[in-house]
Amino acid sequence: MLAADGASLYTKCAGCHGSQGEKKALGKSKVINEMNQEDLITALNGYKDGSYGGAMKGLMRGQVSKLSVEDITAIAQHISKKGN
Numbered sequence: 001m002l003a004a005d006g007a008s009l010y011t012k013c014a015g016c017h018g019s020q021g022e023k024k025a026l027g028k029s030k031v032i033n034e035m036n037q038e039d040l041i042t043a044l045n046g047y048k049d050g051s052y053g054g055a056m057k058g059l060m061r062g063q064v065s066k067l068s069v070e071d072i073t074a075i076a077q078h079i080s081k082k083g084n
């Protein structure tokens with residue numbers, strides 16, 4: 001099996017969060033490239049299990065529901081490298 005590829009997994013996120021994770025998605029989210037890897041993992045797992053998020057968490061739940069633990073780790077690593 002191929003290792004999870006954070007860069008290609010992130011392509012479907014870029015429309016809202018920006019290619020560098022530099023945008024506030026729909027004017028609502030944090031700038032995600034300013035979050036560290038651990039906080040990104042907490043947020044993405046939290047959207048999956050409903051324990052994290054604001055008014056639009058239902059939207060993000062749909063985005064992450066099919067991602068595995070490995071996928072989430074790879075995406076978080078990819079995004080956190082884009083900031084700074």
Ligand code: HEC
Nearest residue numbers: 012013016025026028029030032043053054055056057063
């Ligand atoms: C249709 C637009 C859209 C897409 C596509 C999308 N997001 Fe989001 N994202 C949002 C919005 C809106 C929020 C704020 C949700 C809330 O109210 O908690 C958010 C929140 C987040 C947060 C938490 C930031 C915070 O404000 O706490 C992370 C991390 C995140 N998204 C990552 C991703 C990743 C990774 C993907 C791709 C798998 C993705 N998003 C796809 C719109 C989107």
